[in-house]
Amino acid sequence: MKERIERLQKRMQEEGLQACLISDHSAMEYFIHRQFSCGERLIALIITAQGLPKLVLNELFPLELPSDFELVRYNDTEDGVQIVSQFLTGKVGVDKFWPSGFLIRLMAQRPDLNLVDGNLVDRIRSVKDKEEQAKMRQASLNNDRVMARVRELIQIGKTEKQLEQEINAAFRELADSDPSFDTIVAFAENCADPHAVPGEKVLTEGMSVIVDMGCRFEGYCSDMTRTFFVGHNSMEAVYETVRQANLAGIAAVKPGVRFCDIDRACRQVIEQAGYGPYFIHRTGHGIGLSVHEPFDVSAVDEIVVEEGMCFSIEPGIYLPNVGGVRIEDLVLVTADGCEVLNHDPKDQPVL
Template sequence: MSTMPAPFTADDYRARMTRAAEAAADAGLAGVLVAPGPDLVYLTGYRPAATERLTLLVLAAGHDPVLVVPTLEAPDAEEAPGASALTLRDWTDGRDPYAVTAPLLDGDGRFGVSDNAWAMHLLGLQKELPGTSYVALTEALPMLRAVKDERELLRLEAAGAAADEVYGEILQVRFAGRRETDIASDLAALLMRFGHSQVDFTVVGSGPNGANPHHEAGDRTIAEGDMVVLDFGGLKHGYGSDTSRTVHVGEPSVAEQRVHDVVREAQQAGFGAVRPGASCQDVDRAARAVITEFGYGKNFIHRTGHGIGVTTHEPPYMIEGEEQPLVPGMCFSVEPGIYLPGRFGVRIEDIVTVTEDGGRRFNNTPREMAVVE
């Protein structure tokens, strides 16, 4: 069990909010509007539930950050790690929260809005300030959370190491004769045992179900001769883990082993493409080229990777057309796969970070196909 890293301070959150406001100004935006969700957690440390009552962080270059909150939630907001770095403006039930927020905004400005903001709140602002316009933060500021500092990297490293411990343990359990949901429950319990506070997913795709990349573990009984895709992760110390390995119940056939070997080679090629100055699409191209070379191009049906941080999926994305350059501190998955409908699937996934001279894996379990009972 890893030691809890030092907490982020109010100064850390102040610096993040300042960077976000400055990045918005550089992008030609009047400011950034952040609703409850991962962006708000990243910028302030505050983690309220999203409800019909408006909670909104307003950031604009040259202005102090302001958090608009319902009065009944103000005591919780005041306890947030970044609270001392911002001003709270509360509103009581019966008042119009959009009228309270309007004086904080440029009435003719264009604002970046966190992707998970509720439509009812955005429409309320538009009604109050018809001259404003809005763009999703993923589009306007895709790099907002992408580059991690050293303490974030330590958290991601710890999460990855915990996921590796989980994989080592799951190889010891019996697969044959048990349902996919049984293995998924084992994975969830192990994630919590190794320090995760939240389990986000436990994909267990056995036999033909493995050909569905996001198969929800079901009641299918795993049998001798099955290939089984395992993909699991969640949050530890507030940062994500996400890893995939494909195991086989009993000895694999020559054909099954060949497909697994192709995916393993593709995963290594994708990792080998990670270096400062390369583009996100270069990682996808490197992995995809191997799979295509061996005749399985049409069976690789998803992007090669996604960013990870305070959520398990976030920008940047390793996909054709994404020309964003890789820079040290960016963290993302490299997870090529081959999916053969009606037969089986194979996926191998590591979380990696860009270093000054290449890349570093946060997952270090064997990538060779493991044989389980």
């Protein structure tokens, strides 16, 4: 914990920030190793360029903090924003999760503050330390284990909803975890919706199946997508294009490249095959304590990749009213390339 705070404080000093105001629960867990759920009540972790970090927390929520932190209490008869403002001066980074109702009040109370985007926290979190890397590996290994079961669970006559429920049960049985996000199961033309909600569509011979799923290990998330065909399907050629795009994206990952370059490597394969307009989302996203973390593997993200970053490579092609294919793996950036955290095969889509 102390090392993470010190890393952030060093970056703050380099960029002239006097404080960072953090409200994202996963970011607070990253620094404090505690989970928080405060509903609509104000909570704020204030990290200054020097000195002990302060956690401003309503007295309704019992908590003991390590000695490296100062706990500042308030109650429902007090103005939490005013209490937060006491600890802020000069240039302050505010994370994107602090509710606008609190932020607007802070701006009105303290017009002297220079409030800026607090993405320094995102930069610190994006590079995983050795302990985090080990947890990310295990989360993905657990996800692989469940995906092997999924191949057995995909059976003609089941609905999308039934398969989703069976996958969620398999996570609890094989990974001792609930899903890290709502499991996506889609059949046939429903595969053209990247965020399809499982429904009552029944699986029949010749249909395609998309399964997008993940679990947690000691708080850290996995995320993987596989596309299957129950018998042969007209989308098999599309599948091979997406698989080659996935492999091209993985091959492009190494320290020093930009996220937009990795996106380009995937997108170019799909464009050359004539499906460019049907790759309708970013190539990937950061992952860790949250399923979606900065930074995006997208055409507009020019941030440079660093060793220790972990993110998804998930190109897809979606043909309206026909179907879709997505293949997703997580990669961990190494000194000279990347480690693919998923080991579930991608060359056996026909069941």
